[in-house]
Amino acid sequence: MKLNSLEDVFRDHLMDLHSAEHQLTQALPKMAGKVSSKELKDAFEKHVKATEEHLERLSRIGNEMGVDLKGKTCKAMQGLIKEGEEILQEGGADDALDAALIAAAQRVEHYEIAAYGSACTYAEELGHDQALKLLKETLDEEERTDKQLTKIAEGGVNKRAMRA
DSSP: OOOOSHHHHHHHHHHHHHHHHHHHHHHHHHHHTTOOOHHHHHHHHHHHHHHHHHHHHHHHHHHHHTOOOOSOOOHHHHHHHHHHHHHHHHOOOHHHHHHHHHHHHHHHHHHHHHHHHHHHHHHHHHTOHHHHHHHHHHHHHHHHHHHHHHHHIIIIIHHHHHHO
């Protein structure tokens, strides 16, 4: 897709987000199945459900705008997921792996926060008010997830990993 206008950039960005969220629906359950911390497992499982809602919101935006969001692959998310898979393959003490997976998950969250932030800016500038509302809702959820992961790390996982 050639990017000749901000509208083109916005549509391309939505396609990238759709791909990223779809990839996460596949990766998060695998990560949840490998962590030892119940709190972290619960957070990952909760985020799977949230990610499915994010995909639904993106689909609603695409439908309202007449944009097919499929067909693009988010290479950034592919790389972030691959890093998480490498952590799992390397193995090690449970608590240390949990700490490493929190960091990997936060890199994903930070990518999503940046991407949704840009999408919100585009939607606002282009006057896509309904899309903006839905995108902001997702952005807020991504920010809360990041804070929750920090709380889990600082609330015990990192300390247990230090003793591992």
